[in-house]
Amino acid sequence: MRVGICKFFIWALLISCLVFPSLEFDPEDNYLINCGSSVNTPLDHRVFLADVSNFSSFLSTPQNISAVANSDSIPSATYGLALYQTARIFNGSSQYNFSIKKQGRHWIRLHLFPFLNPSFNLSTAKFSVSAQNFTLLKDFQPSSAPTVKEYLLNITTKTLVLNFIPAANSIAFLNAFEVTSIPDELIPADVATIGSSGQHQNLETRALETVVRVNMGNEAVLPKNDSLGRLWLSDSGYLTSNHNLVLFLSNVGLVNFTTAGMSENIGPSLVYGTGTELYTALEDRNILNATWQFQVDPGFDYFIRFHFCNILNASDPNRNNLFFTMYLNSEFAAKDVNLSTVGVPQYIDVVTSVNSIGQLNVSLGSSNAFNSFPDGILNGLEVIKISDSGGSLAAADARVQEKSSATSSKSKVWVFVGSAVGVSIFIMVVVLVFALFCRRRRRAIVVHTTLEQFAANGASFVVNKSPAADSSLISESKRGYRFPFVVVREATDNFSESLIIGVGGFGKVYKGVLSDGTKVAVKRGVSESRQGLSEFKTEIEMLSQVRHRHLVSLIGYCDERNEMIIIYEFMENGTLKDHLYGSDHPKLNWRQRLEICIGSARGLHYLHTGSVKAIIHRDVKSANILLDENLLAKVADFGISKSGPELDQTHVSTVVKGSFGYLDPEYLTTQQLTDKSDVYSFGVVMIEILCGRPVIDPSQPRERVNLVEWAIQCLNRGELEIIVDPHIASEVKPDSLMKFKETVEKCLADLGANRPTMGDVLWNLESAFQLQVGDPRDKNQEQTNSQKLDVSISSTGQFSLGSFGDLEGVSMRRVFSNMIKAENAIDQHQQDAI
Template identity: 40%
Template sequence: MNSNTLYLFFIFSILVILNNVFHFLSQSTASDSDASYVLACGASTDAEDTNGRTWKSDSQFLLNSGDSMTLSAPVQDPSLPSIIPYMTARIFTSTSTYKILVAKGRRCWLRLHFYPTSYGNLDPSKSYFDVIANGFTLLHNFSASITAQALTQVYFMKEFALRPTRSGDLNITFKRTLEHIKDAYAFVNGIEVISMPDIFVPAPLVGYSDQFVEVDSSSFQTIARLNVGGQLIPPTNDSGPARTWYDDSSYIFGAAFGVTFKADESVKIQYPGNSSKEIAPLDVYNTARSMGPHGNININYNLTWIFQIDANFTYLVRFHFCELEFESVNQRVFQIFVNNQTAEENADVIAWAKSRGVPVSKDYAVYARDEPGDEELWVALHPSLSTKPQFYDAILNGLEIFKMNDTRGNLAGPNPVPSPMPTQADDAVEEYRPSRSKRAAHLIGGIIGGFVGCSVVARLFICFTKEKRKGYRSTSSVGYRLPSYGRSHTSTSSSTMSSGKSTASSHLSSVAAGLCRHFSLLEIKHGTKNFSESQVIGVGGFGKVYEGLIDGKTKVAIKRSNPSSDQGCEEFLTEIEMLSRLRHKHLVSLIGFCEEDGEMILVYDYMANGTLREHLYRSNKPALSWKQRLAICIGAARGLHYLHTGAWYTIIHRDVKTTNILLDEKWVAKVSDFGLSKMGSNPNQTHVSTIVKGSFGYLDPEYFRRQQLTEKSDVYSFGVVLFEVLCARPALDPSFPMEQVSLVDWALHCQRKGTLEDIIDPNLKGQLNPLCLRKFTETAEKCVAEDGLDRPSMGAVLRNLEFALQLEKTSEQPEPVSYNSADDTYAMYTVMLGIDENSVVSLENNAPHKSNAFSPMVNPGPR
């Protein structure tokens, strides 16, 4: 071989070596920056989910796969968004570890997907396990089955932000904790590991002006990720690592929802130079929730969100802001409170971002003290008064809450306590049970969020629809309450069923399934003893109602459709869609449904004391006292008031009657039966044109004549209920003489003649305070006015009933006063109680009352 040949061979060899080096470096660089693993645990081959994401088999990442087995779920629940990864599981009977190579020095998102069900012959109740990643305990003695029950969802996901080892390894260990129990096991359905930029920076510790919480070596668990004022953003629409951003309305405290709006076409949202789309997608900053355009209302309440947390941890609270309306400093300045402590005294988004349409995020850390029952984190906004801004208002676009590991490297909290119903956000504040450490603060929030919030926000919405401030624009989304973080969102795709279920889900099932729990027909039959007549507790227009048990222990009411009933699929679906999204102390709670083999079945929380009607007449049950009746009427009014004003659109019940007001074991009233409910199509709509439906005797005559449904139709029906409660007789009774058949007509006749006392329930004799009775009957009379415009709003009805109850409680008269001669005494008590009757009691005036007796206006402060 000559020298030229040797030279060429040498050059070629060098080029090959350099090519391999460059190829290795390029792969290494790509791996360091784009490391992403989406693993379907237990799957034998790679497969795509419904969103087009490819999930790889997990077997190559498992160090000791011999200590595990793969099993398939026996049944695909219709709420599952995809077969992949939930229909297969990796089952661990001994300690097993995944080893995944990720980018060195960079954090990564770790998501664990769980679908607890009966895999093979394994019992889900025997699955308790730990999950440890790189020395951090993520889950301890964790039960996926209990967690799913508490969430009332069949599947869920846990998300963590972790740092890999120095070598770039992420080691995820599963260890069962019930070693002494036969067949105990751990499992997982899916694992996502996605490299991320480090979006966490030191955050000021709320309550300590000079202290910051270091985050460099910390791990985090995602507690909440909310698109405030907007709709759910699915992973496919996220600009970062496939995150889900949930609607915030399910976390809002009380009736004070504020208003939502969207950026108009003139606002172009652009990230600043030092920001990143990894922080949050533009869709988060494109919508917002504010307190509203009326500053005189806003200064009297807080816009508040509440989150369930684990005590004894530090939490990082991230606020996302983007000013969409104003352009100058000091136009909108507000205070930020976290857990009743001031996090920011004067928050001015324009001052931070320097321009309209520029996103900015702010982080604050707070420590949740380890006190019994103290497992809530409160976030609140309130207009700042000290800077005298142009508008007394507050704004928020997005909110995230992350739990930080403690000093032992632990992120795990206890298993949640399962509930027979979805978690309720309650604006009936006087029945709310805060922890001892927060009772004073909750009292402030309760007074404002309950009495003031309900009445004030009613006025806010009424005013807002008539007179919008320039720049405020509403979104088209309803202020419904949606599932909390980690729950499934609505899935409208049809699903295949097995094990005795229908092989093709109907449209009804596919729409409803993601909203609440789906029961199999076998579960329902087991819980009702195969629909035994001995279990029947009522019969309605939809069908029979059975007392039953679910999960072997939780008592429920099960309503089964009668095939010959006039109410069918439309009412069934309406009931599911309404009740699974609405959460209120005085609305009956829907637990789930069953739609299988032609059956349409609804499962509700059990109401131990039945319907209001059976405690009024034609029953052997003891008669209710007058104070009990007042409290029940007030509770029902609160529920209806929430329907009319608690969401951006008015929801009209359309079938208010005493059989649709249920009573729980504590005699708390809950409005039920939403099969006929209607919702307006836009905020400015004054009525809904629809065919007439409802119950005779309660039907609004104006609605009957014009076929135009309004919220005042519910007010009329509720007025009939009030007379029914007072007189203890049916709304229509053909056994009476002709002039007395209609309760409303006869009561109004007696009211005009001054003989109303003659038709009052004899069981109430001696219990009625004339002042209270006068306010109650005035309220009922106004409710059943012939013209809807003459009827009060439900908020005004509620305030007057509360006033009547206050009169009943506070007035102690040495001598009885007749109903017809109570004028002077009535006036005397309004003065004695410090009540402005014109502003508080007037049924014609829908403005919020100013009574010191019922709504003490304290400084809202942090809560």
């Protein structure tokens, strides 16, 4: 046995000497194994050894089982085709044991493909893989295509054990694998976390998994052209912004690693020598944005590496002042990146967290620093998952650990209490606690009843606060909306999971019922919420000063015990998004969609014009338009809303916030916010309503992934009928559709100055509605017209006239009557205040 092992190492050493002289990095540990194969397999400049004749001494498995693929069962275009023609089968717990010469970071690459075989159905395999104390895969089920799972482990022992554990009544398999040491310079010890104050993520104690490695410039880089055998995919499949707004570049000869003081181990010259650049035609210089979208597992932190190199035309004087900005999910990742020196490669590392959406958007935008040319370039990108605190890279495993940990902690508490307290004392304590609870519950009911009576009489009330609440950010004028925590807890049955009706970035939303039977929606923030106290305050301040039938009403809030809870009126039919796609709700007809558009536009128009300073929503999307039991639309979620510019200003300069797919490109690149940003976002919502599909849908063909880009392309080609939702295609009247289409195009204009106001949008939508329903004397049409004039009174006593829309069929007597009623209401309001 020992003689065989020695022969194997000598042979492997000789092969390494023959293979790696041409490479910049010569790994001390370099295991390349073709599983189930009886012959060695050359691949580019490497050789994968056959495990059948040379490697069985390193494998501990119940049975020595290998399999060979059926002929023609593997796609011929597969890179490394020979590695996927055989496999090692594990029908029980199995381990590979490797001797490690140099401690430190190592690649572990698993090659997996469930090929066809008469004896084994690999497509039904389900198994877990672990190494050291890390879980790499948990209950993994292979895809139908060849897959490489790449991991980075910091190995601190002299032996690496790789475990394969099949699930019950299943098998595990492996086609090939690599265990290779990597340069120390490749991964830093710790990296700064964006969106935090000086926090760093320690990477030395964590396992890493490569999610995607991308080469910009619409070119892939194969492992044979990388000193560390890495595969870099082309970025074109991940671009979600309009391809007409970017240029693909290639100028490998300009790359100078010597000047940069770094080696090609960080990234090959083919990566730094190609790139994707923002389009800089004169007419588009203020509309600069390129976005790439990646699907990732939610709940993990991710290590992101940006690769930059200025490979633009050095003779152009504008290139000597090149600054730009990178964003990750609308947060600054790298601000004012300086690439003024041509040909020098550089990289920037950051760590970011991904919430429940499971989507990572990377955006390249121009910068205003130092009067720089409005340009930008990205050459490469790496997205790498970081293991959680339990050492797992599997999302399902992390959830199980959290649940079992909570159960374990609870058990320990009960054991401690049971052992520390005698039976008689325990019974007395229970009786006392029960009595106090009943007393508090009766007091809470009394307080709640009093609270509702005060509210019904139009009076304000202040509930005594706990000491912790003294630091509340909510102004004294808003105290009348404050609810005791015990009332909120009772309304939601102690925040029962069965009452959850939604989950967002702020936290969970529960359906609740107050003691008088009033249904409410209760949004409870979490301590890890990325919105935080400032958004909590903003939403309450905004909602407490606006009242409109097309804006969701604020019922109250609670800030006791460090809670951030907002209580709204309950909207029976949920979100507009749910009625368009992704749920089993009945599909909306065209008339209903138009009415929802009109209602939403009225709400936004009121925000923009209903007070001295406009309120800009900043997060207009279909998920933030709610529908009541009659499908009446109301705009919701004011957490990131912003007061508009002063009368002598044209915009508000602010950090970009919003939802990708809906963000105004002008706002994204200039950080200059106006009410026209809401108009752009509303135009995106109108496209959703017309097409009945998500704004970003990775399951679609590449040219259709971004709904707005695809829809605009179809409109430009005169192919309007292609994008219309099939559920409404037969009922839409051509004139109504054309009016709607014209409105959408105006809303989505690249420049805010070319977009209409929300009042203009509302006028056009009402025209589209009239063109659809026909005779304005129709009873339903008459009812709609009677709602065209909205007169709203805010808490400050101001009133606002909504859009008159198309005045045809509207009685002017009713208009003046409403105005007189509004004035009387204001007079009464002022008298009450006196």
